[in-house]
Amino acid sequence: MFAALANIFRITELRQKxxxxxxxxxxxxxxxxxxxPGVNVAMIEQLFQSGNLxxxxxxxxxxxxxxxxxxxxxxTPYINASIILQLLKVVVPxxxxxxxxxxxxxxxxxxxxxxxTVLLGFIQALGMAYGLRSAINNPGIMSILLIAISLTAGTxxxxxxxxxxxxxxxxxxxxxxxxxxxxxxxxxxxHVIFQYLQAGTVNILNVILFAVIALAMIxxxxxxxxxxxxxxxxxxxxxxxxxxxxxxxxxxxxKVNQAGVIPIIFASSVLMFPVTIxxxxxxxxxxxxxxxxxxxxxxxxTLYVLMILFFTYFYTAVSVNIAEMSDNIKKYGGFIPxxxxxxxxxxxxxxxxxxxTLAGAIFLxxxxxxxxxxxxxxxxxxxxxxxxxxxxVVGVALDTMKQVESLVLMRHYQGFMK
Numbered sequence: 534m535f536a537a538l539a540n541i542f543r544i545t546e547l548r549q550k551x552x553x554x555x556x557x558x559x560x561x562x563x564x565x566x567x568x569x570p571g572v573n574v575a576m577i578e579q580l581f582q583s584g585n586l587x588x589x590x591x592x593x594x595x596x597x598x599x600x601x602x603x604x605x606x607x608x609t610p611y612i613n614a615s616i617i618l619q620l621l622k623v624v625v626p627x628x629x630x631x632x633x634x635x636x637x638x639x640x641x642x643x644x645x646x647x648x649x650t651v652l653l654g655f656i657q658a659l660g661m662a663y664g665l666r667s668a669i670n671n672p673g674i675m676s677i678l679l680i681a682i683s684l685t686a687g688t689x690x691x692x693x694x695x696x697x698x699x700x701x702x703x704x705x706x707x708x709x710x711x712x713x714x715x716x717x718x719x720x721x722x723x724h725v726i727f728q729y730l731q732a733g734t735v736n737i738l739n740v741i742l743f744a745v746i747a748l749a750m751i752x753x754x755x756x757x758x759x760x761x762x763x764x765x766x767x768x769x770x771x772x773x774x775x776x777x778x779x780x781x782x783x784x785x786x787x788k789v790n791q792a793g794v795i796p797i798i799f800a801s802s803v804l805m806f807p808v809t810i811x812x813x814x815x816x817x818x819x820x821x822x823x824x825x826x827x828x829x830x831x832x833x834x835t836l837y838v839l840m841i842l843f844f845t846y847f848y849t850a851v852s853v854n855i856a857e858m859s860d861n862i863k864k865y866g867g868f869i870p871x872x873x874x875x876x877x878x879x880x881x882x883x884x885x886x887x888x889x890t891l892a893g894a895i896f897l898x899x900x901x902x903x904x905x906x907x908x909x910x911x912x913x914x915x916x917x918x919x920x921x922x923x924x925x926v927v928g929v930a931l932d933t934m935k936q937v938e939s940l941v942l943m944r945h946y947q948g949f950m951k
Contacts, residue, residue: 603687614649
């Protein structure tokens with residue numbers, strides 16, 4: 534293992550990429566401690582000690598939200614803009630055409646994503662500033678506008694850092710920023726467990742049980758994240774002059790968890806809306822309805838699972854074009870053994886995709902509910918590093934390791950992963 538790690542630093546180009554990525558992480562972590570002007574930070578921190586609504590969002594921002602720093606919104610507006618554009622490809626032909634134009638088309642999509650990030654970020658920043666106006670030292674239109682501009686600028690700067698990491702560093706920059714934010718909360722989680730031990734709330738057996746369950750969850754997430762269904766494809770031989778080409782067998786890898794963490798984010802966003810309204814509206818019936826959707830209630834849990842199942846199928850259907858996949862197999866002279874090209878192949882692929890998507894949806898629902906189950910079993914609550922966060926961390930770590938592996942092997946060194 535140590536020899537494999539040493540291979541990374543023997544390659545000048547890879548070493549520079551790793552150092553650049555770490556330097557950007559330092560900039561990101563420094564920014565989480567720079568508060569926006571005119572805000573009572575101590576007053577805001579009290580809101581993040583009362584429940585899971587803001588705690589989960591604070592975890593993704595690496596603690597920047599509870600400090601109400603310039604990075605309080607993290608990279609969330611960029612993710613929302615990217616998801617919206619990806620979904621719009623289905624109904625907007627121009628976006629679909631751009632996605633097929635190679636580098637030039639990608640530049641257009643990137644510019645549109647950046648513009649959407651600024652717009653969504655400013656709207657979200659205005660909502661946050663207005664909702665937390667009680668913590669503003671001098672509440673007023675100019676103060677709210679100044680805070681909104683500061684938060685939007687912080688998100689745009691994070692977007693720039695992510696793009697720089699993607700082009701000059703290792704891995705996907707946007708994903709790594711979220712990864713760094715989640716991992717940076719680990720020490721706080723360990724401190725909470727230590728406080729529980731000191732107060733006698735839990736004993737050492739609870740902590741050991743928590744560690745065993747956490748390790749099992751990591752293994753489970755890695756196994757499902759790497760899980761694929763291989764669909765064999767046979768390519769017929771074709772003659773060009775006196776030579777014969779083709780005739781080889783390949784396969785189509787269909788991922789079990791094709792949608793990633795997107796369905797959980799969608800479901801969480803929808804269910805957080807009534808709770809968020811209840812936090813800032815002092816109307817009895819609104820607070821009563823918001824209480825029905827509080828984290829962990831039977832209604833919230835049931836809707837959470839159903840929405841995850843629905844969004845998993847929805848996002849998979851949008852992101853995976855089965856008809857196009859079938860046409861490409863036919864175009865290149867391939868066929869699935871025992872099936873005719875065309876509609877029979879499309880129906881077969883659609884049937885297989887539906888089955889493995891169900892397995893992926895159930896997996897996502899279990900992962901999303903796991904923090905509640907772990908807290909109930911071990912008695913250790915208030916630790917947000919679990920479920921959704923674990924899925925993101927494992928996915929980003931695996932993708933980054935694969936990129937490092939390919940760069941190491943290109944230089945004829947022993948691979949990083951075995």
